[in-house]
Amino acid sequence: MPSSALAEPWLRGVAANPAAPPEVLLRLLSEQARVARTILCEQRELPADVVEAVIAHPERSVCSSFARNRHAAPEQRGRLAGDPDALVRAALASGPRPRPGRAEALPDEVLEELLTAQDDSSEDQLVTADEIRQELEFSGQIPQSFRRRMLDHPHPELRSRAAGLWLWLTPGQRHALLTDPDPAVREAARRNSRILDPGAMEEDLPERDCHHRFLLLTNYAVSRAVAEQCLADRRDLWVLAHNPHTPGDVVTRLARDPDPRVRERVAGRADLDPALLAELARDPDDAVRTRALLHPLPRTWPECAAVDRVTGRTAEDIGAVADMFVEPPISWYETCAASAHPLLRRVAASCSRLPEELVHRLADDPDADVRHLLALNHPLAPPAIVLDAFLAAPRRRPCLLTLPRLPRTGLQHLLDHDDPDVRALAAADTGLARPPLHLLDDPEPRVRRAAAANPLLPLSLVSSLLDTPEHAEGAAANPRLPAERLHELLDLSGLPRPAAK
DSSP states (O other), X not given: OOHHHHHHHHHHHHHHOTTOOHHHHHHTTSGGGGXXXXXXXXXXXXXXXXXHHHHTOSOHHHHHHHXXXXXXXXXXXXXXXXXXXXXXXXXXXXXXXXXXXXXXXXOHHHHHHHHHOOOOTTSOOSXXXXXXXXXXXXXXXXXXXXXXXXXXXXXXXHHHHHGGGGGGSOHHHHHHHHTOSSHHHHHHHHHHHGGGOHHHHHHHXXXXXXXXXXXXXXXXXXXXXXXXXXXXXXXXXXXXXXXXXXXXXXXXHHXXXXXXXXXXXXXXXXXXXXXXHHHHHTOSSHHHHHHHHHSOSSOOHHHHHHHHTTTTOOHHHHOSOOOOSSXXXXXXXXHHHTOSSHHHHHHXXXXXXXXXXXXXXXXXXXXXXXXXXXXXXXXXXXXHHHHHHHHHOGGGHHHHTTOTTSOOSSOGGGTTOSSHHHHHHHHTOTTOSSOOGGGGGOSSHHHHHHHHTOTTSOHHHHHHHTTSTTTHHHHHTOTTSOHHHHHHHHHXXXXXXXXXX
């Protein structure tokens, strides 16, 4: 077959080849190798000199791809915070792809630059500085420790942003923001203080169903008129049932609502009267009784939130959980780990700070969701349960593939698995007793690619596979190919060689 028809798969394969030396990878930054840019800049680890070339590259697609590279250190990616192209900065703010379970925090100085940036009025921006900040807020790259430091940060823009944490601030912290020397900070504090003003909430509440209405009724102070209207209309009762600011007598009425979902939600509150909790513990609905008995008084709202994160969903639904601004103490998670109830053990398994001895205990838990949540959330989860989670939770595989504890060898028993994702993982196993030759004929392209890229294949076979369209990309990614052969593939693909110095 003419080499032109194989150029694209060769370029993609060479870009993914873990043994490709820097001089080969640098050639792929040329315009003719555009098809390989995402693989090269976003999906693999890069040598230091290639990183430098990528960061200095004039094209948006190169820098944007690297801004999302999960293999790059936050300090490397963070160098793009000052890129003149707003879309590059937006890519950095959105975080690595695929999004790992827990994104690594960007350095403080990078966060400060992105959070305080202003739009350049001299030119049209495809994305605004505020939109970039929103991307950053939801990316998981801002650690809670940084959010706390914003409260007394020298930059008033960051103190203003800290006012958005109003519900979690102490009275002293709120007072400091309300009396801040900067008028913009004071205005941000005044605006956010409306969260705890029932009259303001009543004034701001939209009549139509929407995210803003849900947000207000879930978290903000509830006026008597709003609560009574919801009760009269039998509307938004599930939301009111767990709002910490719902009036106490309304909570009592909701605890006796005919809808068991509403009663269950009340049973999970932190401020329940013991007599009302005892009543819910005798509820005719099993889910209500379970929620009431699961978590004894006294409770805190952060503890209740940690339970809510895992209630009613499987580990595959939950995935990796983000840290809350206020987390329960580790001692509470340790108590949950020793519980007889699997739901509380799932709560414990979602905590990335759990001590190693409890990690080993939960790794042997009879409840599969406990084991899988541990695999998805704890850096010390044993490889065996990480692999088990990979097999059992297909929707979480992009996250699990980013974890270093996912086994990459010892997968012989999975070579003929029904799931092509699993076969592809096994086909890449470099510790197999024999090369996975039969998977070169697999019906799934990703399995064939993985098999062709396995360095257990004889070099002569790899060379022949380079000339077959269904194997060319995988074969070009095979680390057995010497550097000069990779250069030849780039030559045949029409890429110029750099001029001799």
